[in-house]
Amino acid sequence: MSSTITEKILAAHAGQKTVKPNDLLEIDVDVVLSNDVTAPIAITEFRRVGVKTVFDKDKVVMVADHYVPGKDVKSAEQAKFMREFAEEQDLTNYFDVGCGGVEHALLPEKGLIKPGDAVIGADSHTCTYGALGAFATGMGSTDIAAAMATGKIWVKVPASLKFVYNGRPGRWVYGKDLMLAAIGRVGVDGALYKAMEFTGEAIDEMSVDQRLSMTNMAIEAGAKNGIMAPNQATLDYVRSRTDAPFTVYASDADAAYEEVFEFDAGEIEPLVAFPHLPSNVRPISQVGTVPINQVVIGSCTNGRLEDMRVAAEVLRGHKAAKNVRLIVIPATQEVYRAAMKEGLFDVFLDANAAVSTPTCGPCLGGHMGVLAAGERAVATTNRNFVGRMGHKESEVYLANPAVAAASAILGRIGGPDEI
């Protein structure tokens, strides 16, 4: 029987030869992730199971990233609750302020995700890791608690949707735009409960950073997971970060898909998702005049080194417009140091950017860039829901780092071709 990459990974983790969509499986998981917002509930539920220790202290991963460095007393208490549990359980992979960064940029960097892995996390953007050829999906804290105790979780095998990107993307077009094109086509529940599998020339040739920014947003179409067969760049990346063995899976040529969507990557313009849904996309040529107050470049979608380089390329020699607050947030300590060493911080600081320590911060309206009533932001993040970055009468426009940087200079939404 022919299978998709998602079906093969799930079958392997359930100890079965093959599986088919809608099969209910109990799978062994390779990584169980939570963060400072979701871990406290997971830990509380874990205590109820009646086991003393987590199933594997190397595989239960905790990252302080949402409200760190502590934004107020309550968030500091939550982080402390998680920190004490990590110490008690002697977790190998606990990452606090100064040692980590935004979880979905961090775990691949630390070599914790390998092709063929099954990864679950109490964060909806856990789907990011699919770019490395893993099955990865977000769940809630109680599911994570159960897996922390047992190393297993129940999963229904998703049907797969195939997104084929033929050709090569043009100048200033990145994985982010290819993904927004897909979400714009199918809608925010167009892939509900399903696997989004990305293939085609554009995907095969894509850098690891851009691939991660694509699968990151699979949840924005409602998907259970986003996934890509590892390309050479991915294999090189993983091998440079871990010595652990792994299995590379790919879909069979005659695997069954519920639907196939084709795109000509060369025809896709930089896209902007207007408020208040990620599916509400417009090409940069058709955005009209939208004045802005803030630009945020960072997050688990676009806070990696390539994103920093793209932003710097546009910003070099320019300044943010007088009325725009430009906030740049390298997603991890490693990205931060690399960007600094490459001299990108000079470019950002010359552009009057505030360069922040790694945090999820403004993406979810937490801190470090919350919007006031009536304000508009262009952000390289993943959600533009009502009030997502602050006041319910503020607006978030999602774009790639080049568009975000150009918009900062222009003081309105615009592309780098205008600079």
Next chain:
Amino acid sequence: MKYKGNAFKYGRDINTDDIIAAKYLVSWDKTELGKNCMETIDPDFVKNVKPGDIIVAEENFGCGSSREHAPMAIEGAGVSVVIAKSFARIFYRNSLNTGLPLLESPEAVDGITAGDAIEVDTESGKITDVTTGQSWQAKPYPPFMQELIKAGGLINYIKEKRG
């Protein structure tokens, strides 16, 4: 279980930021979270909702973040059941785990008007609009999920299995 309450109606794609804004994710107490439920899209909700009331929404209810705080906030606000045309998957799992009953019935959603008195039997899936006298049959939970619910959620289910 049987529940009775008045209907609060919402549109499609109600996301978890709508249900409980991220700024409130510094607590994991249901009652505390319930105080700010639906604040962004319906500031009067917590003033008007009474224990047992029912949320009725269009497609993709609970999309967005994985925060389990969302079903907890709904429960904390006193809501007994959510009826929708469809649910986002993480929210669905979370509700199962936290004990918030969900029923899927596009017909009921179309038939119910905001403020109607609604009766729900979660075991049989029967939804009755007492105000209009109409009734509908929701999709039953798949057998495995019925087992989870019967056990009282995932953690109790695991405890049972471990003996």
